[in-house]
Structures are given as C-alpha cells and as structure tokens.
Amino acid sequence: MEQILFRHNKPGRCVTFAEYRAEGGFGALKKALSGMSPDEVQQAVIDSGMRGRGGAGFPTGKKWSFVPRNLTGPRWLICNCDEMEPGTYKDRILLEANPYSLVEGMVLACYAIGVRHSFIFIRRGYEQAAANLRQAITEATTAGLLGENILESGFSCDIDVHVSAGRYICGEETALMSALEGKRANPRAKPPFPAVKGLWGGPTVVNNVESLANVPYIIAHGPQWFKDTAATSEASGMKLFCVSGQVANPACFELPLGMTLGEIIDGPCGGMRLGSSFKACLPGGASTPYFTREQWNVPMDFDPVAKAGSRLGTGGIVVFDQNTCMVAATLNLVKFYARESCGWCTPCREGLPYVVHLLEQIESGQGSEEHIAILKEHVQYLNYAFCALAPGAMGPVDGLLRHFEDEMREHIVKGKCPILKANLPQRHRGTEVNNAG
C-alpha cells in the first residue's frame, strides 16, 4: 500500500536529514519557491480537499484563506502538537520517525500565508519528538531551507519549538494561543476567529501536525494525486489511525481515508486479541461517541462517520472487548474531562463532576431511572459550555445512552455492575484473557 507520511520511515530509528533529502525531501519546497506563488500553494491545498487531521476536520487550505491578505503587522502559524486526547498518539509516532515532513510543510504554509515566525506547540512527555524537531530545524537552517532568504528566493521564515507542561485544554486552539503567550490557558471567545485576531492580536493559523506534514506531498505530486490515495471517491488522502485497546496488534497505521472500521480492525490490527471479541470502540479519540458492531462497515472518513452518529476526530481508535463495562469506560472518560476542565465556565466546571457523580452511582449499583434521564438532559445542556471540551466530554455519554442504555439499566436493576471485572486477570499484551462474562 502506498504510504505518504510514512514513506521515509526506517525500521527502529528516525530517518536522517540526508536520507530524507536523497529520497526527494524538500523537493516540494524547491518547487514552490522557484515556480509557485503563495496563492498557488494555498490553492493546491484547497484543491486537494484535505481536511484538518487534528479532530475538527476543517479544510486546511480554506482555513489559510481566511487570513486577511491586506493587514499590516505580523501574522503567525502555530503547529498544534499538543496531542493529549486519550487514545491518540499518531503525531508522536510520526515525529519520532520523521520530523522533516512537518518542517517542510510548515515552511510551505508560512510561504502561502505570509508568515515570518511560526511555532510548534508540543506537549510535555514528547521529549524525543521535540528533540527530533530541534535537530531537524537546525539541519534545515544550516542547509538554507529555513531561516533567512530560503533557497535564495527572498522568502524568510523560522520555527520555534515550545514544549508545554501538560494540560489537555492547551490543544484547543484559542487556549493554545493563551498558553503560548504565557498566560493561563483559558479558551477565548470566537469570534474574532484566530485567522483575524489570534496570537498577540495578529492573524493566526493553527494546524495539526499531520495536516501540515501532508502539505509537501500535495505540492510535490499535485492535489488530484493526493485525493486519489483515499479509499473512496468522497474522501481525500491518507490518514494516520492510531489503534489501542484489545486488538491483536495495537499500533499506528497510515491508511486510505474511507477504509471501513472492520477492514482496519481485521486488517492491519490483526483482529481482536485471543479470547476477546469486539464490543465497541471510540472511533476517533476520547471525545467521540462509541461505535458498535452495527457500525462495522462504516467508511472511516469525516462525513460517513458523522452520518453514523460519531466523529472521525483524531483517528485514535480505542477498542473494547466483551469484558468491558461501558458504564465504567464512560466514567473513566468523563473523569478525565472533569479533571482537565480549565474551570473557566460553569457548565463545564460544575456539570462534568455532576455527570461523573451520576455515572458513579449507576456503576456502583446505586443508580435509578432518573439518573439516565438527567444524563440525557446533560448531553444537551453541556453544549452551552464556553468551548468544545464539555460537549466533547459528553460524546461518549451520548454514545453510552444511544447504544448501551440496556447495559446501564442492568446496573440499576441488578444493583451492581453486571460485568465481573474483579475476576479478570490484569490485561496486557500477550496474555490470554479469560472469558468471565
């Protein structure tokens, strides 16, 4: 299968600068700076139909086009590598294998938008990825591919690496800008949108690592080529799917967008682990409503996944087997969000701990029918939160209510969790799991 982002990967180590260049790396930058206008670069990305790979799925080229062209003063590009959504680790895998596509993609994006100074905002814990990026930036600068007067084109830009100190909300683009400015990372009101008024009040584009790293390949091979790498005619490009949970081979794969969930799990993931059968999954990270066996044949692409009642999100697929209590799984997810809430707005700060309380009641066998009704109301209410964190937190709750209401009710009727977790051995890779259910 053709690989885009993983094409330069070397087994067990990071690709070197020399190897990346010898295999055609930085060719797209040369092509753009010697023969394309910034608008042509932007147009190619628009024509490719690539949708942002960070979770929201907004078309990348279109986002660039919202930056007003006639404003004076600095404008900014931020690469969002604050990959803290549970179940998501694709950006780390990419940057540990190859930081150069991102560097090249960022220079191309800076050229298209007219940015002199850009940032990579990277989470705590990704020290290896940050080290790779710093080295790649030094190498590219020394080779004249970054910094002053790149490839003697007259265009200059540079990249700063900012390593955060660990907080999920920093991945929300307006909170990220606050964090980068050295302020407490509370989200900001939109509008004004970052493209008009963002970092230090200047026009700002925030793109995910994977989106930016794809840009060189769109420029080098053309928008149509990129589009055609997808599995369906509606989809565009390849996607990094990072899989975890009870599959035989949990890893990060670059696959054509539009492959079905079943094809991904039974194909590269090698099916379920011995003794496990598929019960449900989070299709795109911790904030997405569950998929069950009913969605097995849904193409994993933005619109089909949305039509099937969830979101493609980050492409982080977390798979649960028959021994997983879905109430307990949802409780774990909402606890995460309650803890990571920045506390800025009341629905999120007060609402999420209340949802945790309700789920705890049900899980421990103390729940009642009324709790289910209140949870349903809260799926609606938390849409009134200031940013997308709280609605995201309610994604799995929404999925729980739609797919597993019977399982919730069983907890209430039996007065305890019907799934015998306590009897299960600790689960880890390579160990056979007893079927206790």
Place this chain on the structure above:
Amino acid sequence: MITTELKNELQTRIASAITNREAAVDVMKAFQAHYGWLTDEAVVEAAGLLGLSPLQVEELATFYEMIYRRPVGQQVIHVCDSISCWAMGGETLLGHLSGVLGIKPGETTPDGLFTLLPCCCLGNCGEAPTLMIGDTICGRVTVENASKIVTPLLF
C-alpha cells in the same frame, strides 16, 4: 538561589521571546529542575526574571500537570489513568505500584525517593499500560515487570 550561570541562561531565553511571558513555562521548568519542585522562593525568583508578579507565576504554575508546587521525590512516577491504559489494566498497575512502594497515589515515600502520581494520557496508547519515570516513558508495563523498572532506581 539559582546560580548566576542559570540566571544568565534564563535571561537569554527571555530576551529571545516575543514577550517575556512567552518564556514563563520554560523558566518554571528550569527552576523546577534546579530545586526539585517549584518552591515559593522559585516562584518569586521566576516572577522577578519574567517581570511578572508572583501571583501571575502562581496562576500558571498551578495550571500545569507537570509543574509541582509541593515537594516531590527524586523520581516522580506518573501512571497513565486514561482510557487506553484503563482498558489494558492501568488501575491494577497503579494499585500494584502503590503496594510495592507502600504509598498511596499522590504521596512520596518516606525516604524521599519516589512520588507516585496518576496522570492523563501519555500518548503511548498502543503500548498500554504506560507509565513515565522522570522523562522516560515505559510501555506495556505489567505487574510482573513493574518492579524490574522501579527497583534499579533504588540503587
């Protein structure tokens, strides 16, 4: 007190930032590395370097998971408690480490060697369950091999 050398290094970092505050996280991390945790003294010193009030530094320090405003052990063990690790036995692992070290999550061993902290997703979900000791990520940690990871650090 930090060394003049570190002070100069941090002043250079601050000078290269677009605004002083932009360097705040880097400065807090440097102070934490120096003192072991972000002491009250460090908050005041960091504020002085950044041109912020101690309160402004405090509101940043308390925001981040990896900035410690209380003393921690020489080694901080972060055990991921997010969904992928949970599904693969993360709770059992945290309970086991708690037993091995004789402390509850959030506590430090009496000899000051280890602090055990649950933490949010470490981005190593394919190799769950995961923990991080200092800056080192360890994946596929089981009850059987957890002690092997922790014990060498005791000597």
